[in-house]
Amino acid sequence: MKIKWFRSLTFTAVALSLVFGTVSPVVEASSKLSGNIVINGSSALLPLTLQAANEFKKLHPKVKISASAAGSVTGPQAVRKGIADIGACDWDASTDVPGFKKFEGQVAHKIAVIPFAAAVNSGVKVDGLTTKQLQDIFSGKVKNWKDVGGQDLDIVVVNRAFGSGTRVNFQDKALKGTEFMSKGDNYKEVSSSGNMKTAIETTPGAIGYLDLVYVTNKMTPLKIDGVAPTEANVINGKYKVWGYGYYMTKGKPDGATKAFIEYVQSKNFQNGSLKKLKFIPISAMK
Numbered sequence: 001m002k003i004k005w006f007r008s009l010t011f012t013a014v015a016l017s018l019v020f021g022t023v024s025p026v027v028e029a030s031s032k033l034s035g036n037i038v039i040n041g042s043s044a045l046l047p048l049t050l051q052a053a054n055e056f057k058k059l060h061p062k063v064k065i066s067a068s069a070a071g072s073v074t075g076p077q078a079v080r081k082g083i084a085d086i087g088a089c090d091w092d093a094s095t096d097v098p099g100f101k102k103f104e105g106q107v108a109h110k111i112a113v114i115p116f117a118a119a120v121n122s123g124v125k126v127d128g129l130t131t132k133q134l135q136d137i138f139s140g141k142v143k144n145w146k147d148v149g150g151q152d153l154d155i156v157v158v159n160r161a162f163g164s165g166t167r168v169n170f171q172d173k174a175l176k177g178t179e180f181m182s183k184g185d186n187y188k189e190v191s192s193s194g195n196m197k198t199a200i201e202t203t204p205g206a207i208g209y210l211d212l213v214y215v216t217n218k219m220t221p222l223k224i225d226g227v228a229p230t231e232a233n234v235i236n237g238k239y240k241v242w243g244y245g246y247y248m249t250k251g252k253p254d255g256a257t258k259a260f261i262e263y264v265q266s267k268n269f270q271n272g273s274l275k276k277l278k279f280i281p282i283s284a285m286k
Contacts (some may be wrong), residue, residue: 224241
């Protein structure tokens with residue numbers, strides 16, 4: 001009888017710990033964690049950052065988080081200047097990349113896979129382009145949609161300003177390094193992913209590029225060389241226009257900053273809210 005009673009008690013204790021045991025320490029820890037976290041940088045990563053901040057603050061109500069986005073390069077710059085704890089960046093800013101030197105003393109924390117897409121205004125009668133056609137359009141060689149299978153309509157190129165991580169990734173991976181056209185009548189330059197979204201949605205004949213979280217039904221994400229910009233195609237290696245998103249910190253983080261980054265990297269967030277926002281978990285890539 002004692003053995004049966006002990007087994008029953010043990011089973012009950014395990015069951016209760018599964019329901020309550022993993023929650024109590026988190027709640028207790030969250031009530032003790034406090035501080036301010038300032039995040040600056042990538043507008044591509046801003047929806048992810050805002051969602052994570054909202055969830056994290058519910059767990060840790062004494063932690064205050066503020067987030068802004070003015071382009072990837074501003075993230076590590078703000079960290080270097082000491083005005084931000086985290087710099088959100090669409091490349092590893094602790095290493096050299098074309099056009100940008102590494103930020104010495106900064107640590108890169110990989111947080112997401114970002115699929116980028118070329119996209120056109122919904123009125124454009126094109127749903128796919130080749131790499132060569134993209135190069136010709138963004139360099140200004142092709143100026144009318146009829147020359148790439150569309151209707152007789154002027155092409156308006158919408159570009160991100162220098163310092164954008166989305167621009168770095170798109171130029172490198174979709175355009176194979178081809179230089180963008182100079183400013184002209186059918187050229188627009190925008191400062192953020194949100195402004196890019198608005199420009200593509202509202203400008204007849206527009207083509208631009210942005211990460212999938214910003215794609216709406218007022219635009220058409222383009223196939224490139226016949227391959228659609230989908231999560232499955234990124235994971236299986238068919239679609240090449242993607243990059244990792246990073247949180248940059250000055251040295252190794254601690255306190256609330258460390259806890260926030262670990263929350264974003266956690267399986268719970270990666271396989272939950274992150275996926276719902278059309279980012280891809282870092283664990284999905286081989």
